[in-house]
Amino acid sequence: MNRVLAVLQLALAVILLVIAFATVVNMIFIAFRPESISVVNVFVGQTVMLVCLFAFSRIMFRKGKVRLSSGQVDSDSDESAGIEQNDS
DSSP states (O other): OHHHHHHHHHHHHHHHHHHHHHHHHHHHHHHTSOOOHHHHHHHHHHHHHHHHHHHHHHHHHHHHHHHHHHSOOOTTOTTTTTOOOOOO
């Protein structure tokens, strides 16, 4: 079950990445429109959406990669966040 969930997380990461690149292409097309406040609003909104899409895609990729390599992952684990612990 963990392997299936890991593959689904990796697939979701890829899908989110494709959506983010499609949003970039859409922003390029919108840039050629005449300047108006609605174009500026679209740029602001899509920039926020891009940041969220890239961040969520990165999170899903990391969690999927960890789950696929180890077989399980804890949501509260520091390892899944990439934080190393020093026992001293």
